[in-house]
Amino acid sequence: MTEEMIKNAQKNAHEGNYENVEFKLGEIEGLPAKDNSIDVIISNCVINLTPDKLNAYKEAFRVLKPGGRILVSDLVTEEEIPDDIKNSFQAWSECIAGAMEKNEYLDTIKSAGFSGIEIVEQHYFTEPNMDERLIGKIISIQVKAIK
Numbered sequence: 001m002t003e004e005m006i007k008n009a010q011k012n013a014h015e016g017n018y019e020n021v022e023f024k025l026g027e028i029e030g031l032p033a034k035d036n037s038i039d040v041i042i043s044n045c046v047i048n049l050t051p052d053k054l055n056a057y058k059e060a061f062r063v064l065k066p067g068g069r070i071l072v073s074d075l076v077t078e079e080e081i082p083d084d085i086k087n088s089f090q091a092w093s094e095c096i097a098g099a100m101e102k103n104e105y106l107d108t109i110k111s112a113g114f115s116g117i118e119i120v121e122q123h124y125f126t127e128p129n130m131d132e133r134l135i136g137k138i139i140s141i142q143v144k145a146i147k
């Protein structure tokens with residue numbers, strides 16, 4: 001994230017008269033929030049971009065209040081994806097190279113301390129001009145869990 005993104009979000013909130021929102025610059029590996037202070041975390045297609053997903057989920061667990069919840073949308077894989085795609089910068093920026101195998105991803109959430117882990121929705125992810133070796137291997141999931 002960048003300062004410019006925060007400024008843009010503040011501008012949009014101001015224009016929309018949203019007064020009960022606050023934007024903080026931070027990384028998912030080190031959230032700018034105190035322990036046990038957050039009710040709900042939502043995230044869309046960010047966690048797959050960190051090489052250390054366990055650390056990101058441990059951070060989410062740290063800042064949530066007991067009984068706090070997460071709802072995360074992310075890309076995961078169903079099988080191994082080819083090495084040349086895994087090592088491609090473009091695939092990283094498209095959130096594919098960093099995607100973890102689905103069961104390993106769910107185990108990671110559990111290892112971070114969460115319970116009640118449940119996939120709420122999932123579907124195969126495709127996009128125009130996608131490498132055909134990826135078809136049927138990338139899944140978009142929405143997962144919820146509780147601290």
Ligand SMILES: C[S@@+](CC[C@H](N)C(=O)[O-])C[C@H]1O[C@@H](n2cnc3c(N)ncnc32)[C@H](O)[C@@H]1O
Binds near residue numbers: 050
């Ligand atoms: C695919 S976009 C998703 C953006 C947004 N959640 C949405 O739904 O439109 C990924 C975002 O993750 C941010 N990002 C990537 N790595 C991050 C990290 N380690 N910590 C925090 N944000 C990160 C990027 O700046 C980018 O804005």
